[in-house]
Amino acid sequence: MSRYSTGTSKIVSMADAAATVPEGASLSFGGFGHFGHPLSFVRELLRQGKGGFTLHAIAECWPAELLTAAGRVNHINLSNLMFEGLGRVRAICRAVENGQITTDDHSHLGLSLRLLAAGWDMPFMPIRTMAGSDLEHIQTGPAPKFRRIASPFSNEQVGVLSPLSPDVAVVHVSEADNQGNGIIHGQISVVDAQVRAAKRVIVTAERIVEPEVIVRNNELVTVPGILVDQVVHAPYGAYPGGMYGLYDEDMELMGDYYDASRSVEAVDAYLAEWVFGLADHAEYLDRIGSQRLLEAVVDPVHMLARGRGEW
């Protein structure tokens, strides 16, 4: 037994965690590029049928796309959503073009700082970018995102951002203890701001580890357990995306979605096959197959899987 306090465990099942997300909630997800998105959680959330969501989406292209493709999203506060190396997030783009969802655009820094301001309980946060562009001029959200005020220490008029707090942040980590202290290897995207800004935080983790493992690596802990409400064990929880240091993204599977996204019908078929047709994450991983999962495991120096590109 650990000599460290294990406290009341925050570990719950994926279904129980997803069940705590209310209809109409505002959500923010971890992840960047094709890496680190909590996709096993997103699939469970889709299976549970809830929607009407608002997204605060900085770099979580895959969660945002899948939720929008299934018609679960009303509004997105976004900074950039695209698939690196593939192209547009077509379901989202189509929903905007058809007027099915609304958006409010920011720069990456702008949206990140709005979350940070909420996490730090700051009533506003200065920013020198976004100014002069339509990111400043066009504001479509329910509350203003950007205003200008006079600096009390200089003669400048300076842009300030309003804080933005998601109801729930869901982030995927490499390892966490049962209190939610979580380590993310590689870049952390905006997880630091998301877990501070959100009213509730759900951590999905590749591995649940003893407190000793966290303590030994305590300089690498990005998610402070005191901010976390629930912890879910989710091996390969970012698949078909990758997890830095553990497994590469599966570009073939991601490409399958991207191809399907050309039409509403094909997207529906994709979701039927890969989300609604599978009972849970265990069935999803069975469907992928252990051979394929193991082929994705990365070399610990180059952080790439053998055979998926030269080092």
Place this chain on the structure above:
Amino acid sequence: MSRYSTGTSKIVSMADAAATVPEGASLSFGGFGHFGHPLSFVRELLRQGKGGFTLHAIAECWPAELLTAAGRVNHINLSNLMFEGLGRVRAICRAVENGQITTDDHSHLGLSLRLLAAGWDMPFMPIRTMAGSDLEHIQTGPAPKFRRIASPFSNEQVGVLSPLSPDVAVVHVSEADNQGNGIIHGQISVVDAQVRAAKRVIVTAERIVEPEVIVRNNELVTVPGILVDQVVHAPYGAYPGGMYGLYDEDMELMGDYYDASRSVEAVDAYLAEWVFGLADHAEYLDRIGSQRLLEAVVDPVHMLARGRGEW
């Protein structure tokens, strides 16, 4: 040879680095408690005779005390200066009580955020603490530190801090490459803000390492090399303070200073013996003696030296 760019090396001698600090400069030093202060640099700076300094001193009790004890300081923007487990920084307190230096007090968060605002090029930074206290009401610095403005997104009047940029930040790290990418083990105090805020950054390092060592631990790099101007190799550079993960503080030697600090004469004698009487850091370490230096080396699990307290 490293496969990584080594660039133009920023490594210089301690004397050359200290020589770049101008008379009358504003300075901020790394360190917290009895750990991580760049004391070998401070002793060299003292030997070079310059003064008239302004300090932005959050937790760097030892650099601030030694510089003030030698009469090199005019003004301190401070949040807390004391010796943990010992007591007051007597030379600083005496200089204030005698009217020899001026001070402007902040909370730790307030002074840290002022540096961060400068580092982020923000014209001001909101804060909800300091309000209502004399930290808000009494302002003695050359420029205002705290004002209240109306939030453009709520009906609140909120405190905002002005940015504060030191001319030079000097920080001590566990290891750095020749570009100044630096790793600090354990808590980093406010080094993150200091190196961003300062116009020039000097890194002193226990070890100079190949780029490969930094790359392998790139999640632990607190000091981005792009912000660094000079790198100095300074083994035991925080002595008689400690360096987390490497060596413990030498409470006996620190206590010798603390005892001396009761009188101006005794302080002068201490400085004559331990600073001005020694040519450089090498002579300082010789004076301490290898036996004593090796006894201070910490156990890699408990991070304490054997015989300096129970684990």
Place this chain on the structure above:
Amino acid sequence: MVNGEFTRDEMMTVATGRFIQDGWKAFIGTGLPMVAAYLAKATHAPNMTLMFESGVLAAEPRTIARAVGDPRLQSTARRVSGMLDGLLLLHGGNVDFGVLGGAQVDRFGNINSTAVGGDGYSRPATRLGGSGGANDIASAAKEFLIVVRHTRRTFVERVDHLTTPGYLTGPGAREAAGLRGRGPIGVVTDLGVFGFDETTKHMNAKSLHAGITWSDVEAATGFDIDRPDDLPTTPPPSEQELHLLRTVIDPRGVYLKDSPTTAIGGSQ
């Protein structure tokens, strides 16, 4: 100093620990409050989280830490970062409780840890360390406790410098200043346990430690402190509490130096 079977330090430590509730996230400095936190965690508050302004989160040191900068806290913490992160977690509303000391305390629980006497702030008779994180904790933690030795020099009518906000000038003043935290919930001294009147925010007495009389309190207090009709004796430390303090938490007397059952001294 010894009161029967326990010392005043032990009484203060135990009384402080009783304020700590299970599950709380707390900023606690060194000294008796650190011992009190260890004791609370070993008894009624096993799930409290120890946080420090240096960015050390959920430290669980094996032995008593000598300082906030003690390596023991970092080597046993779940997370180690820096001061900005530590204090911005506090600013963001994530800290329930803090324990603060000071050189002067007034009837509203305002604290001075900066400058005493002389010609005021810029030329005091005695310059002290300054706020550090204390102002931040008192402003932003949900509530805080004051722990200080009880002397007429400490308990003053008006603090010479208001470093750390208690109830400032009285009811409504914290809210007017925009502070998020509720303010001080109590004062533990070597004479008794004190609180603040809900309406006036004046300090009042809750209990006196065994052997302490009201005149002891009056003699050591520079302002009128409210005395309730019913003024009980502070419940003494239990056998279990004393056992933990003396044999497990601070057996070498790092902080509890005058314990009758242990050698006086220890390091520092």
Place this chain on the structure above:
Amino acid sequence: MVNGEFTRDEMMTVATGRFIQDGWKAFIGTGLPMVAAYLAKATHAPNMTLMFESGVLAAEPRTIARAVGDPRLQSTARRVSGMLDGLLLLHGGNVDFGVLGGAQVDRFGNINSTAVGGDGYSRPATRLGGSGGANDIASAAKEFLIVVRHTRRTFVERVDHLTTPGYLTGPGAREAAGLRGRGPIGVVTDLGVFGFDETTKHMNAKSLHAGITWSDVEAATGFDIDRPDDLPTTPPPSEQELHLLRTVIDPRGVYLKDSPTTAIGGSQ
């Protein structure tokens, strides 16, 4: 596509790389600009530092990265953090240069990467990815370069949505908006290299790539682009540059897909 011994992609890549100065700290995305940065680092700018909005600092990948999120960048970087840190280093004035693309560019170097046509922002004909870090880079980097294929759909009189600030409405407009960076210093297309008039901030031509005529440019540009009296041919890629591109930097044609000397294709 092939112009004698090099492709238009190779010409664009080389022309882009020539803008990169040694010692610069630069934000560079994927695609041809990434290849250009590798080339510059391998030739005249060995001490340039590659930075990414994700917080990746000083990456030195062995092989060409497929994306900003590519593990190759993280596993060879001197520092890896997150987006706030990466972009706040930029905001703090520590980035010299960025390279940006877009769906539309106007005469002032303003870029649209958000929404094209239809009823405007809220109901466009084509919704695109949005700004990401581009607005931040164009606003805060000391200067930036635009790299884009040259078509009449791209080079428009007025961008439908101003995602990323060039010179906005003209001289003085960036300063009035409070932007720190100087703005776009050039435009590299598959037809030529362009700049901006010091006085009017209108886009002008600097050189045309070999085989390109002025009428090619006019036909592909939806606004009047200033033509100087002297309009040289862009210096072609050197043998060394072509060798590096084809055999060292992108031998599998990840980005330089139509190179005549390598197989077409590669991953993604």
